[in-house]
Amino acid sequence: MTDVIKVAVLGASGRMGSEAVKAVESAEDMELVAALGSGDSLDRTDGAGADVVVDLTVPAASEENVRYAVEHGMHAVVGTTGWDEAKLDRLRGLLEEHPGTGVLIAPNFAIGAVLTGKFAATASKYFESVEVVELHHPNKLDAPSGTAAHTAREIAEARRSVGRGPSPDATESDPQGARGAVVDDVHVHAVRLRGLVAHEEILLGDEGQQLSIRHDSFDRVSFMPGVLLGIRTVGQRPGLTHGLDGYLDLD
Numbered sequence: 316m317t318d319v320i321k322v323a324v325l326g327a328s329g330r331m332g333s334e335a336v337k338a339v340e341s342a343e344d345m346e347l348v349a350a351l352g353s354g355d356s357l358d359r360t361d362g363a364g365a366d367v368v369v370d371l372t373v374p375a376a377s378e379e380n381v382r383y384a385v386e387h388g389m390h391a392v393v394g395t396t397g398w399d400e401a402k403l404d405r406l407r408g409l410l411e412e413h414p415g416t417g418v419l420i421a422p423n424f425a426i427g428a429v430l431t432g433k434f435a436a437t438a439s440k441y442f443e444s445v446e447v448v449e450l451h452h453p454n455k456l457d458a459p460s461g462t463a464a465h466t467a468r469e470i471a472e473a474r475r476s477v478g479r480g481p482s483p484d485a486t487e488s489d490p491q492g493a494r495g496a497v498v499d500d501v502h503v504h505a506v507r508l509r510g511l512v513a514h515e516e517i518l519l520g521d522e523g524q525q526l527s528i529r530h531d532s533f534d535r536v537s538f539m540p541g542v543l544l545g546i547r548t549v550g551q552r553p554g555l556t557h558g559l560d561g562y563l564d565l566d
């Protein structure tokens with residue numbers, strides 16, 4: 316990779332994509348070589364000499380976009396949601412065929428959100444009950460949020476490591492789904508409210524006490540330092556990195 320990183324942004328007219336375009340244009344070590352919207356041909360990315368493709372599109376398009384990038388020798392930084400285990404497995408297989416290429420799948424680019432997941436996972440080892448609440452703007456297409464699903468899996472893994480099972484719950488009847496989604500045995504609740512951007516709260520309970528851990532993104536600028544870190548780092552990290560924490564020294 317040359318000193319100046321050539322970047323293509325996919326989903327460039329969207330809420331995140333338009334912010335990412337501004338961030339890349341403001342970064343002295345980056346050059347925006349392509350800004351694609353829905354319907355634009357992906358060959359405008361390698362055609363413009365991009366080193367890194369940033370995918371901020373929709374879950375239905377993201378996997379194909381990343382496949383194109385990897386198969387055409389470009390690294391990928393991905394904020395789009397919907398990357399379940401099946402998609403991640405297919406991507407790992409693809410990257411084995413392209414050993415010099417890096418892909419970052421980041422459920423959340425905000426440092427506060429990444430730390431929230433870590434803090435919640437640690438705390439959940441010590442509390443009998445834990446539930447995740449995510450709150451977003453009403454234009455969001457998917458629920459639960461990718462961040463909340465990722466947090467739930469981090470919590471479940473931490474609890475398993477100390478032999479803690481699911482939270483106690485005597486519910487016998489829930490025909491309307493009022494107890495929310497269940498991700499890896501952790502209940503996840505989704506709120507959609509005008510005025511919100513992206514928020515997550517983890518509630519932890521035990522006899523006589525409660526701990527709440529909360530993060531609020533009030534503005535999408537909160538995601539941009541993480542996007543830029545991803546662009547700067549992905550070329551030096553071949554293979555799949557799932558979560559921005561893979562590029563941070565959090566221990």
Ligand SMILES: NC(=O)C1=CN([C@@H]2O[C@H](COP(=O)(O)OP(=O)(O)OC[C@H]3O[C@@H](n4cnc5c(N)ncnc54)[C@H](O)[C@@H]3O)[C@@H](O)[C@H]2O)C=CC1
Nearest residue numbers: 326328329330331352353372376394395396421422423424
């Ligand atoms: N990882 C993170 O920190 C964050 C992730 N997100 C996720 O990023 C994604 C985008 O979110 P928003 O910007 O709010 O959505 P948005 O709907 O505002 O923007 C998506 C854009 O992608 C375009 N698009 C759709 N298919 C495309 C394709 N094949 N090629 C190029 N462009 C295409 C759409 O026309 C739209 O302009 C969502 O999955 C969201 O959950 C959002 C915020 C933060």
Ligand SMILES: O=C(O)C1=N[C@H](C(=O)O)C[C@H](O)C1
Nearest residue numbers: 396422455460461462463513
């Ligand atoms: O759609 C959004 O807005 C967001 N999507 C991501 C998610 O689903 O976790 C990240 C952040 O929560 C904002």
